[in-house]
Amino acid sequence: GKTYEHLLVSSPKPGVGFIQLNRPKALNALSTPLILELNSALRDFQSDKSIGAIVLTGSERAFAAGADIKEMKDLTFSAAYGNDFIETWSDLVTFLKKPLITAVNGYALGGGCELAMMGDIMYAGPKAMFGQPEIKLGVIPGAGGSQRLTKAIGKSRAMECILTGDNITAKQAGEWGLVAKVFDSPEECVNGALATAEKIAGYSQIAAKACKEAVNKSQDLGIREGVEYERRVFHGLFGSKDQKIGMTAFAEKKKADWTNE
Numbered sequence: 001g002k003t004y005e006h007l008l009v010s011s012p013k014p015g016v017g018f019i020q021l022n023r024p025k026a027l028n029a030l031s032t033p034l035i036l037e038l039n040s041a042l043r044d045f046q047s048d049k050s051i052g053a054i055v056l057t058g059s060e061r062a063f064a065a066g067a068d069i070k071e072m073k074d075l076t077f078s079a080a081y082g083n084d085f086i087e088t089w090s091d092l093v094t095f096l097k098k099p100l101i102t103a104v105n106g107y108a109l110g111g112g113c114e115l116a117m118m119g120d121i122m123y124a125g126p127k128a129m130f131g132q133p134e135i136k137l138g139v140i141p142g143a144g145g146s147q148r149l150t151k152a153i154g155k156s157r158a159m160e161c162i163l164t165g166d167n168i169t170a171k172q173a174g175e176w177g178l179v180a181k182v183f184d185s186p187e188e189c190v191n192g193a194l195a196t197a198e199k200i201a202g203y204s205q206i207a208a209k210a211c212k213e214a215v216n217k218s219q220d221l222g223i224r225e226g227v228e229y230e231r232r233v234f235h236g237l238f239g240s241k242d243q244k245i246g247m248t249a250f251a252e253k254k255k256a257d258w259t260n261e
């Protein structure tokens with residue numbers, strides 16, 4: 001595969017794509033070149049038919065310490081607005097239809113927290129530290145933090161975090177449901193994410209895609225339209241081969257052999 005300056009990319013388990021942010025000198029600060037590489041690696045996994053789920057992680061010390069402050073320091077309004085600064089970040093969630101698990105150890109601050117929250121499932125190690133410290137720099141979150149954190153943990157807690165710039169510990173993140181699980185060590189966090197990704201990759205890719213699509217709709221739609229949307233997608237799956245395969249295998253007490261069709 002390709003080689004990257006700021007990423008390590010591999011497939012350590014069947015069906016699983018693995019991306020490790022690798023810019024240790026800057027605590028994985030998310031510079032534009034890094035984000036472009038990340039987009040490219042995710043796009044490759046998206047189009048690779050052998051990949052069913054993806055894990056994104058950083059290092060033990062930092063998932064990512066935010067957007068690159070040194071790169072942003074001299075940015076003007078007209079350059080930021082005119083060139084849609086940060087726009088490339090939104091790509092990550094819009095084109096990626098395969099499940100993404102973010103495994104967070106160490107700092108996930110600012111854009112790092114926002115990137116972690118773009119994961120469909122978030123896992124944390126014991127020393128994960130989430131925060132939106134942009135207020136300390138005279139700005140606000142710019143890659144979805146004010147929206148996703150609020151949806152995840154509620155308005156009062158999100159306001160406190162974003163207005164004070166104080167961090168949220170792994171323990172709090174677990175209790176508040178920001179992350180699905182908190183692990184006892186950084187290795188267990190990454191291995192747990194890989195195991196979950198392998199499990200998901202073992203199902204029909206069609207079903208996994210539809211699950212992700214339906215759950216994501218709940219973030220945008222009211223309950224009535226959301227359930228209606230779910231019902232349409234559910235009905236649609238009776239047109240797939242994998243529905244016949246899955247239900248026949250159950251009835252015959254056999255293991256389903258998915259076709260992703």
Ligand code: CAA
Nearest residue numbers: 025026027029065066067068069070109110111141142143
């Ligand atoms: N951008 C650029 N460089 C960064 C960085 C960032 N976000 N975070 C850390 N670095 C660099 C440091 O400048 C330092 O580089 P040098 O060795 O060249 O000086 C190196 O990484 C190591 O960092 P520290 O020496 O600061 O390490 P520490 O252990 O003392 O502190 C830290 C760690 C608390 C995470 C601290 O680095 C920090 O506060 N970083 C900035 C966090 C932040 O404000 N993030 C939000 C950015 S704004 C944003 O993300 C906007 C958005 O919404 C899109």
